Amino acid sequence: MLKSLSLALLLLVQSQAFASSKVLFNIAKQSLEANIIELSDGGVLRAGSHQFASLWTRDFCFASRGLRAIGRDDVIANHLSRLLNVVREDGLVPRVLDSKASWLRVARYSFVPFRPTSPDVKDELKAEYKGEHGTIAIDSNALVLITAYEYLQSTGDHTWFNQHQDSLKKVLDFYRPYFAEGLVKQDKYSDWQDSVKRNTATFFTNFLVWKMLNHYKQFSAFRIEQKTIDLFRSNLDKIFFDREKGLYKSLDHGEWVSLEGILYxxxxxxxxxxGQKKSLYTALTKHPLWGAVPGRATYPQYPKKQISYTTKGVGLGRYHDGLVWPWLTAFSGKIATQMGDELSARRITMLLSDWAKRDNAINEVMDPKKKMRPVRRMFYTSEAPFSWGAGFVLDMLNQKVD
Incomplete structure (x- = not known):
């Protein structure tokens, strides 16, 4: 009798989890599709529908795993082509493409009390290479190269790859000055945690460069030596691994730990x-970054003097060390599944499903002080639907939902 009740309860829980996953998948798919824009030569992906309705390179690359999950490899190829056609002379890819200045879209939704749909993105795209602090996006080149490689592996489209090989080589060569040291040291506000100065060597940027080099070493035209890959790899351990915590630190100094690098x-x-993965995952789940709802980017909080004045000005002083990012929550769910931690994976999926059903979209950031509702400040509202978050939710569910 007891066994029968236990089995019935298990089946009920599994049924509810499956139903929640299906609803979550559909909302994430709708969120991502809402940001696909069809231009004359094919689809491209906006980061969002309001302040981030521009074609943000970093967001597109992160969201590309979701495009693969819903069979939109054509958007990946076309968006990449658009970027590779306007690579700067030194190999830098644009941080943004838009038919109007991206700051105008951001300003539009910072100082108006309503949120109409953002003006259309049109064919005449202009490239922007620097942000409001005059710095580049140091990680975008690596992300574009990784996205191009994953597109090739997913589709076998060697024709596309060969057509763009010269541009891809130029994009990779942007990092060549760092090869001798095996370490990228970045300028302030230049990686995805761009609300914080972080003007030093970071684990995540250097991990992305290592990952990109490891992918492209098989192509002789890109001139990558194994010793360069090995040097980057050894530096990731030597400089960033904290043996006492069993975790990789976010920066080459201090106590900060960031979730995205460890998940990657x-x-x-x-x-x-x-064995190393098991040890790292165990250490992560015991760290405050994991907690009841994994999704905060960094712990502990950064000093206030390190936070961008523009971010503080719109009420987002804890953007990357206090708010919860659903893309990181979804990524945590995927890794929990891969590590055999089904309890955490199921709990995370249910949380994401509850948020998505409540908001009818995948959001950018959640406020843990407001019962995990989308962030809303006087001069800022969480972007929704948010492509980056939707992409990671779809990727998480792609291993569970047909």
Whole structure:
């Protein structure tokens, strides 16, 4: 009798989890599709529908795993082509493409009390290479190269790859000055945590460069030596691994730990052995970054003097160390599944499903002080639908939902 009740309860829980996953998948798919814009030569992906309705390179690359999950490889290829056609002379890819200045879209939704749909993105796209602080996006080149490689592996489209090989080589050569040291040191506000100065060597940027080099070493035209890959790899351990915590630190100094780099390290097939992954995951789940709802980017909080004045000005002083990012929550769910932690994976999926059903969209950031509702300040409202978050939700569910 007891066994029958236990089995019935298990089946009920599994049924509810499956139903929640299906609803979550549909909302994430709708969120991502809402940001696909059809231009004359094919589809491209906006980061969002309001302040981030521009074609943000970093957001597109992160969201590309979701495009693959819903069979929109054509958007990946076309968006990449648009970027590779306007690579700067030194190999830098644009941080943004738009038919109007991206700051105008951001300003539009910072100082108006309503949120109409953002003006259309049109064919005449202009490239922007620097942000409001006059700095580049140091990680975008690596992300574009990784996205192009993943597109090739997913589709086998060697024709597209060969057509763009010269541009891809130029994009990779942007990092060549860093090869001798095996370490990228970045300018302030230049990686995805761009509300914080972080003007030093960071684990995540250097991990992305290592990952990109590891992918492209098989192509002789890109002139990558194994010793360069090995140097980047050894520096990731030597400079960033905290043996006492069992975790990779976010910066080359201090106590900060960031979630995204650790999740990427756990996801990668070549970076760690199975035993190392188990140890790293165990350490992560015991760290405050994991907690009841994984999704905060960094712990502990950064000093206030390190935070961008523009971010503080719109009420987002804790953008990257206090708010919860659904893309990181979804990524945590994927890694939990891969590590055999089904309890955490199920809990995370249910949380994401509850948020999505409540908001009818995948959001940019949630406020843990407001019962995980989308962030809303006087001069800022969480972007929704948000492509980056939707992409990671779809990727998480792609291993569970047909």
């Amino acid at each position: 390290a756990l996801e990668d097939e070549d970076f760690l052995s199975h």
